[in-house]
Amino acid sequence: MSEKQIxxxxxxxxxxxxxxxxxxxxxxxxRAINDYEGFWGDFAKEKLDWIEPFTNVLDESExxxxxxxxxxxxxxxxxxxxxxxxxxxxKAAIIxxxxxxxxxxxxxxxxxxxxxxxxxxxxxxFGVKKxxxxxxxxxxxxxxxxxxxxxxxxxxxxxxxxxxxxxxxLKDRIEDxxxxxxxxxxxxxxxxxxxxxxxxxxxxxxxDTPVEKVLVVERNNEDVTWKEGRDYSYHELIKSKSSxxxxxxMDSEDPLxxxxxxxxxxxxxxxxxxxxxxxxxxxxxxxxxxxxxENDTFWCTAxxxxxxxxxxxxxxxxxxxxxxxxxxxxITYPDAGRPWAMVEKHRINQFYTAPTAIRxxxxxxxxxxxxxxxxxxxxxxxxxxxxxxxxxGWYYEEVGNSKCAIVDTYWQTETGGHVISPLPGATPIKPxxxxxxxxxxxxxxxxxxxxxxxxxxxxxxxxxxxxWPAQIRSVWGDKERxxxxxxxxxxxxxxxxxxxxxxARYDEDGYITITGRTDDVINVSGHRMGTAxxxxxxxxxxxxxxxxxxxxxxxxxxxxIFAYIVLKSDDHITDTAEEVKAINNIIxxxxxxxxxxxxxxxxxxxxxxxxxxxxxxxxxxxxxGEEITQDISTLEDxxxxxxxxxxxxx
Ligand code: WTA
Numbered sequence: 001m002s003e004k005q006i007x008x009x010x011x012x013x014x015x016x017x018x019x020x021x022x023x024x025x026x027x028x029x030x031r032a033i034n035d036y037e038g039f040w041g042d043f044a045k046e047k048l049d050w051i052e053p054f055t056n057v058l059d060e061s062e063x064x065x066x067x068x069x070x071x072x073x074x075x076x077x078x079x080x081x082x083x084x085x086x087x088x089x090x091k092a093a094i095i096x097x098x099x100x101x102x103x104x105x106x107x108x109x110x111x112x113x114x115x116x117x118x119x120x121x122x123x124x125x126f127g128v129k130k131x132x133x134x135x136x137x138x139x140x141x142x143x144x145x146x147x148x149x150x151x152x153x154x155x156x157x158x159x160x161x162x163x164x165x166x167x168x169x170l171k172d173r174i175e176d177x178x179x180x181x182x183x184x185x186x187x188x189x190x191x192x193x194x195x196x197x198x199x200x201x202x203x204x205x206x207x208d209t210p211v212e213k214v215l216v217v218e219r220n221n222e223d224v225t226w227k228e229g230r231d232y233s234y235h236e237l238i239k240s241k242s243s244x245x246x247x248x249x250m251d252s253e254d255p256l257x258x259x260x261x262x263x264x265x266x267x268x269x270x271x272x273x274x275x276x277x278x279x280x281x282x283x284x285x286x287x288x289x290x291x292x293x294e295n296d297t298f299w300c301t302a303x304x305x306x307x308x309x310x311x312x313x314x315x316x317x318x319x320x321x322x323x324x325x326x327x328x329x330x331i332t333y334p335d336a337g338r339p340w341a342m343v344e345k346h347r348i349n350q351f352y353t354a355p356t357a358i359r360x361x362x363x364x365x366x367x368x369x370x371x372x373x374x375x376x377x378x379x380x381x382x383x384x385x386x387x388x389x390x391x392x393g394w395y396y397e398e399v400g401n402s403k404c405a406i407v408d409t410y411w412q413t414e415t416g417g418h419v420i421s422p423l424p425g426a427t428p429i430k431p432x433x434x435x436x437x438x439x440x441x442x443x444x445x446x447x448x449x450x451x452x453x454x455x456x457x458x459x460x461x462x463x464x465x466x467x468w469p470a471q472i473r474s475v476w477g478d479k480e481r482x483x484x485x486x487x488x489x490x491x492x493x494x495x496x497x498x499x500x501x502x503x504a505r506y507d508e509d510g511y512i513t514i515t516g517r518t519d520d521v522i523n524v525s526g527h528r529m530g531t532a533x534x535x536x537x538x539x540x541x542x543x544x545x546x547x548x549x550x551x552x553x554x555x556x557x558x559x560x561i562f563a564y565i566v567l568k569s570d571d572h573i574t575d576t577a578e579e580v581k582a583i584n585n586i587i588x589x590x591x592x593x594x595x596x597x598x599x600x601x602x603x604x605x606x607x608x609x610x611x612x613x614x615x616x617x618x619x620x621x622x623x624x625g626e627e628i629t630q631d632i633s634t635l636e637d638x639x640x641x642x643x644x645x646x647x648x649x650x
Contacts, residue, residue, distance in 0.1 A: 001393030017425020028439035075247035080318035099329035113243035118150035130155030139188030162305025167203035252276035262530035264519035270476030277469030282316035336365025352381035384526025416470025522551035560598035
């Protein structure tokens with residue numbers, strides 16, 4: 001497989017696709033270019049159920065703080081549930097498969113009742129009101145979705161923290177959002193064994209905390225400690241709750257959720273998404289990019305703790321009235337045939353996962369797809385990092401039987417939904433290429449200095465030059481950081497445009513290939529880690545004088561973390577392996593195992609300019625084993641480079 005190969009959409013599929021040709025794609029995109037507000041206004045009217053209609057499509061008067069569909073009133077949980085009750089009340093909304101193969105199907109009517117009970121519990125027992133922040137620290141079980149939708153129903157703002165984060169990371173996020181409630185579970189099952197979450201919550205709430213109440217969903221029924229007056233059993237409280245709960249009337253621009261993500265500097269930022277624009281785009285991309293039809297079953301393997309799980313396990317599929325599969329387990333357990341066995345069992349039509357998972361499944365079970373009936377599959381998706389052509393080839397040929405479109409969807413926590421992606425019935429695809437903007441998104445690769453569109457083959461900055469409905473609205477509690485992080489780097493025609501942080505280039509067909517982050521963000525197995533965040537944690541080790549963290553390409557994870565550490569004094573450190581362990585332990589405690597370093601090298605110094613700036617480019621090259629082409633004579637101590645190189649080699 002090479003990036004030069006091109007694969008046409010399956011003509012049979014195109015016939016009934018929502019967008020079935022490039023002519024249709026171009027017509028939509030031209031409409032957006034020529035009549036931006038008309039395009040979005042019409043779709044917002046058609047796709048959403050409004051309690052009160054909006055009066056204005058887009059208000060840019062305080063850009064980059066924008067308002068979409070101002071004046072409109074709606075409720076996101078009602079978009080996802082209530083409006084389907086007339087036509088789909090007995091349709092499966094969520095199919096849950098547990099780690100041990102247990103299956104539960106929740107219809108739209110059941111979802112309605114479960115969410116309403118949950119919402120009543122939050123209101124009546126915990127006093128949660130519109131605008132309150134609720135942290136959700138949950139495994140992949142249906143109650144995680146109920147919790148999200150229950151918050152949306154009563155206008156509370158949820159902030160999900162991925163279950164792999166440590167108590168310290170959870171504590172930071174709870175405090176930053178000033179959350180009064182945490183929803184968690186005792187734990188869940190992974191590889192047939194119980195694992196725990198509640199103890200992590202207990203540790204996060206030690207000392208001062210804004211949290212008043214903790215709701216614990218019993219999943220694995222292991223023993224947990226209870227704090228009287230703070231901790232409550234979900235199963236106890238839910239019994240007495242009414243299954244009717246009126247949906248709070250929300251403004252289009254009322255916040256729906258926060259989701260913390262890493263940036264190149266400082267601590268993680270709380271990306272804020274608001275109601276109408278987000279849910280509109282979540283739904284439209286389900287219809288356009290995954291081409292989900294009424295009887296389809298859609299499976300996204302992400303965790304609800306990441307944006308992919310928010311938009312494509314819960315909000316997008318439910319907003320369009322689809323059936324979404326939720327999976328508690330690990331895709332390589334009991335063996336690398338698990339996902340294909342599940343595709344066969346549930347007759348999955350669209351399967352959406354990350355390149356890192358594809359590489360692992362390929363490596364561990366190259367021939368596994370052949371053992372199962374995968375004929376139900378129509379669309380295969382990837383997200384999270386660039387996909388290498390060999391992984392793409394295996395996915396296309398072995399999983400998709402050379403019949404399914406691969407949608408390489410490029411987007412971010414901040415974009416809310418897809419922004420660059422093929423459309424399965426329209427776009428000819430190329431391995432490893434995200435192709436073209438999704439209709440309505442004015443995404444361009446710009447030269448950071450001139451603000452002009454980049455030339456073919458030249459790497460520029462991936463920008464979005466017009467606001468879009470699902471865009472981040474602010475960084476929670478830090479408006480300035482929002483402006484600085486996203487609107488500070490690139491200007492087009494004198495106007496600041498949204499910069500994603502990624503580099504990209506056009507090919508001769510105008511297709512976009514994402515080349516990766518241009519900032520100090522590392523993408524480990526599709527998870528974003530800020531180098532500054534990891535460095536701050538390593539610096540907590542009392543033996544560490546200085547540290548620089550960079551990304552190093554990794555066969556399965558995409559990138560892994562490589563740390564160069566200068567010790568204060570190595571006199572008393574007799575066992576460097578122990579010190580490496582100690583450092584990784586701190587990272588595990590402060591962030592979580594996902595941020596642990598694959599490589600830690602103790603070096604006598606770091607390459608710095610005379611003004612003291614660490615030259616990470618040199619460190620990246622050394623980590624990759626590349627030759628250093630950069631002039632090093634201007635460094636404070638040019639000899640340090642050769643010293644580090646010799647240490648990394650051995
Ligand atoms: C990267 C995940 C190449 C990119 C939805 C982006 C990708 C970051 C792709 C966002 C893709 C995501 N091709 N790179 N198809 N999709 N990325 O916020 O660097 O967890 O900025 O959102 O992942 O990661 P986030």
